[in-house]
Amino acid sequence: MSISRKRVIKQRALEILLRLKRLYPDATCSLNYETPVQLLVATILSAQCTDERVNMVTPELFRRFPTAHDLAEADSDEIERLVRSTGFYRNKAKNIQAACRMIVTDFGGTVPRQMDALLKLPGVARKTANVVLAHAYGINAGVTVDTHVKRLSRRLGLTEQTEPVKIERNLMELLPQADWENWSIRLIYHGRAVCNARNPACDRCQLADLCPSVDLTKVTPPSPPAMILPQ
Structure with a gap:
């Protein structure tokens, strides 16, 4: 992969991360535990x-x-x-x-x-x-790759790998270490709420303009500006 392509993918990943933080500001681990x-x-x-x-x-x-x-x-x-x-x-x-x-x-x-x-x-x-x-x-040693993270990372064009360890390695190169785990949690939230496996809701996805896999048939194009007739 060329350096310029790597740079484009990294910029996309960082923009996706920023939007996920805005979309799911309170996302946290959903498992209940005390120790x-x-x-x-x-x-x-x-x-x-x-x-x-x-x-x-x-x-x-x-x-x-x-x-x-x-x-x-x-x-x-x-x-x-x-x-x-x-x-x-x-x-x-x-x-x-x-x-x-x-x-x-x-x-x-x-x-x-x-x-x-x-x-x-x-x-x-x-x-x-x-x-x-x-x-x-509180130690970010890597990026958690579950089925949601695997599916969405590939759909978003951030990796072409299919093995979780290789996907993790790609994501670690793209994202700041401080965000490795909250990336996974927020992507899981997005996978459950919007980008599900069988029928992704591209029409209401806030990442659609960044996604090379977006289904354009589900996205309503913006209405053309109203024509102003001369008086």
Whole structure:
């Protein structure tokens, strides 16, 4: 890619970021949690599941097992029962308990603050690690790439990659580090509210003029100026 094209894409990304901040000024993580380990668990549960469903499940889960020690020593069948409605519950329960056991044995019961350490935990990839670091510790180590971020970043012409790690790398080059995580959250909000997968509402999208994928058939062109007849 030429330097001039990279510059154009970077300028587009920065303008999109500015507009997203204006559109969703109060956007924040929609998962409910009180501690880093609870955020870790909620994020693991959010895979292939809505945040709303996770927030329905976690109050009872965290009431019964509020800490990493509690989850590490819990009956696995009970964890499965409590998280069943989030889907893939056996694998999620297994990863949650294994991660908490490692947190207890290897990290003194505290969720680590380093990306490489987090990635050693069962069930934790960069998406989960980025969420935990940003929202539990205020550390922007990368850009969270979920299905919304992947889809919209490609639609907006900010990346041609299909693998989350490569998309993340592209976005990190385009955006200021301080905005890496709030970019993801606001793009997720926009994906849910406007740019959904099957039927994006291009006609009411505030990013339409910046989007190379815009469906022009959905966008109403501005009315021509009224003709003023001579008196």
